[in-house]
Amino acid sequence: MTASPISGDDPIRVGVIADQTGPLSIIGLANANVARMVVGDINAKGGLLDRPLELHLEDGATDDEVAAEVARKLVEQDEVDVVLGGIYSSTRQAIKGPVVVEGKTLYIYPEQYEGQESDPLIFCTGPVPAQQVDPFIPWLMRETGAKTFYLPSADYIWPHVMNARVREVVTANGGEVVGEEYFPLDHEGYRETVGRIRASGADVVFNTTVPPGVVPFLEQLHDSGFTARGGRLVCTYFEENLLGAVPAAHVEGLYSCLDYYHEVADPFSRNLLAQYDALYPAGPKFTGGSGCSGLYRGLRLWAAAVTEAGSLAQDDVLAALDHARIAEGPGGPAAMVPGQHHVRMHMYIGQARDGRFEVVETLGAIDPEERLVGSPVLTS
Numbered sequence: 001m002t003a004s005p006i007s008g009d010d011p012i013r014v015g016v017i018a019d020q021t022g023p024l025s026i027i028g029l030a031n032a033n034v035a036r037m038v039v040g041d042i043n044a045k046g047g048l049l050d051r052p053l054e055l056h057l058e059d060g061a062t063d064d065e066v067a068a069e070v071a072r073k074l075v076e077q078d079e080v081d082v083v084l085g086g087i088y089s090s091t092r093q094a095i096k097g098p099v100v101v102e103g104k105t106l107y108i109y110p111e112q113y114e115g116q117e118s119d120p121l122i123f124c125t126g127p128v129p130a131q132q133v134d135p136f137i138p139w140l141m142r143e144t145g146a147k148t149f150y151l152p153s154a155d156y157i158w159p160h161v162m163n164a165r166v167r168e169v170v171t172a173n174g175g176e177v178v179g180e181e182y183f184p185l186d187h188e189g190y191r192e193t194v195g196r197i198r199a200s201g202a203d204v205v206f207n208t209t210v211p212p213g214v215v216p217f218l219e220q221l222h223d224s225g226f227t228a229r230g231g232r233l234v235c236t237y238f239e240e241n242l243l244g245a246v247p248a249a250h251v252e253g254l255y256s257c258l259d260y261y262h263e264v265a266d267p268f269s270r271n272l273l274a275q276y277d278a279l280y281p282a283g284p285k286f287t288g289g290s291g292c293s294g295l296y297r298g299l300r301l302w303a304a305a306v307t308e309a310g311s312l313a314q315d316d317v318l319a320a321l322d323h324a325r326i327a328e329g330p331g332g333p334a335a336m337v338p339g340q341h342h343v344r345m346h347m348y349i350g351q352a353r354d355g356r357f358e359v360v361e362t363l364g365a366i367d368p369e370e371r372l373v374g375s376p377v378l379t380s
Contacts, residue, residue, distance in 0.1 A: 011054035012047070012312065014039060015074035016295070017085030017095060022062025023186075023212040024087050026241045030284035031085065031110075031291040032057055037279055038299045048306050056080055062087075064094035071095045075103035081312050084108040084298050087291055088210075089158045096122065106314060106321075108302060110294030112237055112258065114161035115342070118373050123321055123341045125301065125334075126294035127259050129165040130369035131347050132236045136257040137169045139349060139361060140204065146232055147175045150202035152193055152209055152217060155182035159208035162236075166206055178202050187213040190220045198224055204232045215246055222250040239287035240357060248355035256350045260288030260331035261357045264348060268328040272296075286330070288348075293330040297343065300326045301336060332365070342368035 016035040019028030039055045047053055056078045058070035067086065074080045075098055083099045083106070086092045092109050099107045100121045108123050115128035140146055149170050153159035159182065167177045178200040181193055187209070197205060205226065209217045214235075227233055238256040262273060262285075276286040286292050305321035306312065325335035332346030347366050350357035 009051040011052045012049070012306075013054050013056055013078055013080040014299075015056045015058070015071075015078060015080035015083040015085075017058050017060045017067055017070055017074070017083065018291075019062045019067075019087055019091075020059040024062040026211075026245055026284050027087060027287075027290040027292075028060065028062070030241060030286060031087075031295050033276065033280045033284070034286065034292050034295045035084070035299070037276060038296055042299075042303055048303055049311070058085075060085065060087075060091060064088070064090050067091045068094040068098055072098035072103075075099055075105050080105070081314075082106045082108065082302055084110060084295060084302075085291075087111050088156065089113050090156050092117070106302075106317065108298040110291050110298045112289045112294070114158045115368070115370055116161065118341070118371055120318070120373055123298070123301075123336065124368075124370075125298040125343050126291070127257075127289065127345065127347065128342060128368045128370060129162060131259075131345065131366045132257045133162065133165045133169055134369075135347065135363050135366060136234075136236065136255070136349060137166065137175075138173050140232065140234070140255065141170075141173050141175055144203070144232055146203035148178045148200070148202045149175060149204045149206050150179040150197045150200055151177060151181070151206050152190070152197070153180065153182050154185050154187075154208060154210045154213060156185070159210075162208055163206075183209060183213060185210060185213055188216045190217045193217075194220050194224045194226070197221070197226065202231065204234055207233065207235045208237075210237075211242070211245075214242075218246055218250040227253055237289050238352070239289050241284050241287050241290065243352055243355065243357065244285075248352075251352045252354075254352040256289075256352070256357065257347065257363075258289035258293075258350065259345045259347055260293045261348055261350045261359055262287075263350075263357060263359045264331050266332060269330055269332075272330055288331060297326065297329050297334050297345070300329065301334070301343075337368060337370075339372040340368060340370040341373045342370045344368065 060067035112126040309316035349361040
């Protein structure tokens with residue numbers, strides 16, 4: 001728990017849940033660093049409403065039950081004004097119960113995900129399928145001539161919804177999904193699946209297996225010679241931390257589609273990365289997609305909304321957050337699309353080469369195209 005002594009006023013309490021242990025710790029530790037960095041920046045400039053921010057940082061431990069427990073603590077004991085965090089979609093649902101349904105507290109979900117979250121008290125600041133699948137698949141088919149897709153997947157909500165969108169877009173562009181399989185998140189034995197991928201003649205493996213199961217999958221797919229024979233590997237959520245967690249050969253040529261990569265060259269993104277690296281020179285990196293960029297964006301958009309509202313009255317903050325925007329952010333400016341509780345953001349296609357991502361296409365600002373959220377529940 002950190003705060004800066006700006007004045008004698010009570011601090012504004014910010015709750016963040018980051019998976020600092022467990023299979024997603026390489027991402028969660030970076031998210032925790034981003035929370036510390038942004039709260040420190042805001043406090044160094046006087047806080048909000050002439051009050052310091054007090055960061056209440058909890059470990060979700062890559063465990064939905066733990067995430068729900070610490071979420072309840074943040075709302076009931078710490079009495080935070082806002083909660084941010086969660087990576088897996090199942091974790092978002094675990095946090096939603098005690099924070100939103102029971103606690104009636106504002107929740108900002110920072111991760112790229114399947115979309116379709118529509119609650120007056122939830123705002124989402126990571127990419128959704130309209131910003132990843134919709135622009136990426138037609139580009140890939142056009143640029144590579146790929147027509148057939150195989151979908152190995154983890155068995156939870158994000159892959160199921162993503163795959164439905166993939167099938168829709170592939171079919172609309174004259175392609176075909178030739179296989180779709182689901183596995184537990186910690187599954188390790190993919191030899192039979194890899195054999196079916198080879199037998200199918202698929203041009204593209206669109207992978208939504210996730211840590212920890214993604215590591216053995218990538219190894220076994222590589223050992224089969226899939227990419228050596230010209231197959232295309234796609235993992236839209238992969239960023240620099242995950243790329244560095246597996247042998248470079250296993251992901252050489254892998255395509256990803258996110259809101260930020262280290263190679264994005266606008267001055268603000270460069271300076272932000274340099275600031276993070278100076279503060280946290282060892283350990284996980286600042287990356288796009290997996291919470292870092294979305295957490296930065298979420299904290300800054302929330303701060304802008306509080307400033308506009310001129311108070312912490314939740315109804316006023318919700319109204320301001322509905323159209324909040326930041327002129328600068330990782331990957332470019334960002335703006336909440338009024339009524340959707342999702343963010344218009346700049347998107348990029350990256351390709352892994354020699355253990356790093358190169359930006360091979362700049363897609364520009366893309367709308368989330370999510371459905372309108374119902375009217376907020378009045379809490380005052």
